[in-house]
Amino acid sequence: MCAQVSKIENQVLTFSALLASIFAIGGLVFGLMFGSLVILFDGVYSTVSLLLTILSLVVSKFIQSPSKRHFPFGKAILEPIVITVKAIVILVVVIVSLHSAVTSLFTGGREMDTSVATLFGVLNVLGCGYAWWYIAHRSKRFTSDLIAAESMQWQMDTLLSIAITVGFIIAWVITQSPLAKYAVYADPLMMCAISVYFIKVPIDMLKEALRELLMMAPSKEIHSQVTAGINKADKLGNQRIKLVGLTKVGRELRLVVDINTQNAHSISIHDIEKTRKSITSQLSTMPFDLHLNLNIAR
Structure with missing residues (x-):
């Protein structure tokens, strides 16, 4: 904040x-x-x-x-x-x-x-x-x-x-x-x-x-906004990403996102950071402190 x-x-x-x-x-x-x-x-x-x-x-x-x-x-x-x-x-x-x-x-x-x-x-x-x-x-x-x-x-x-x-x-x-x-x-x-x-x-x-x-799912409104932002970041980036976890705790919005590397042998740190910045940019209009965890999935 x-x-x-x-x-x-x-x-x-x-x-x-x-x-x-x-x-x-x-x-x-x-x-x-x-x-x-x-x-x-x-x-x-x-x-x-x-x-x-x-x-x-x-x-x-x-x-x-x-x-x-x-x-x-x-x-x-x-x-x-x-x-x-x-x-x-x-x-x-x-x-x-x-x-x-x-x-x-x-x-x-x-x-x-x-x-x-x-x-x-x-x-x-x-x-x-x-x-x-x-x-x-x-x-x-x-x-x-x-x-x-x-x-x-x-x-x-x-x-x-x-x-x-x-x-x-x-x-x-x-x-x-x-x-x-x-x-x-x-x-x-x-x-x-x-x-x-x-x-x-x-x-x-x-x-x-x-x-x-209890770290339960947030309201439908928050979930819809986050899903829309993740989908947009997915279309703009080279990596396929998927929202797998979302909760709101106080002023924090906590997300867990999978980066799918199924069709690639490896992924660079640069690509991971690029994906992080893209997601953060898409969700920047939401009035919360964003805590984003990225997982590499195959």
Whole structure:
């Protein structure tokens, strides 16, 4: 990863950490003050996001530092490990929140000040929406799984804030109607709906991270791009080449390619390097660090 990309990654993660700390404190304070499960969940989620962002920032800087002695094959594997930790922690937070909401439903609900809670929700939507937009905007020109996971966190927080705000508005309307006695169930019901909806996000993050940790095949999109590049290099070169292995680990794309020498008695080092440069050139537009292994096949 080039120095400029690393600098942008660090800037984005630092910005995310600072903003997450503000939402974490606000969510926890207001959640406890107004006795709202969803605001408290938002505060807990922001606190967890802050800790996970700090973890991502530390790992990002660690990956960029040289350490061939202890990591002879690079540190890219640390990225899916961090994302796995993020996904598991977020999943636990969602499950615990769902349990609290269900318990509250069966114990008489929870009263809250819906007017102040709605104002908090609106401020949250604006703040989280800006963070999501900023991170997505800054990461358009480069690929980083850490930033992608960070963007997903803020997307989840933004949608969560929107759901909370809409729920508070509905709860306020209920308090002004003959059904006012049922308003105490609005908060835990919102929490149940939010938990069920958002549980898919950490599960998807976990699945993708585990695919990389297990060195499984990458997405169809990546596989198609690599195959097209290999086929083009095969047509342009004198040697027949074939893709036999492909995986993505963090910011690295790892390929194993066979050079077929069936019709030749030998192959020169010059021809091997020419093939390597041709493959690298065809795949240079992909936003990954390329790790290419060439095998001589007969």
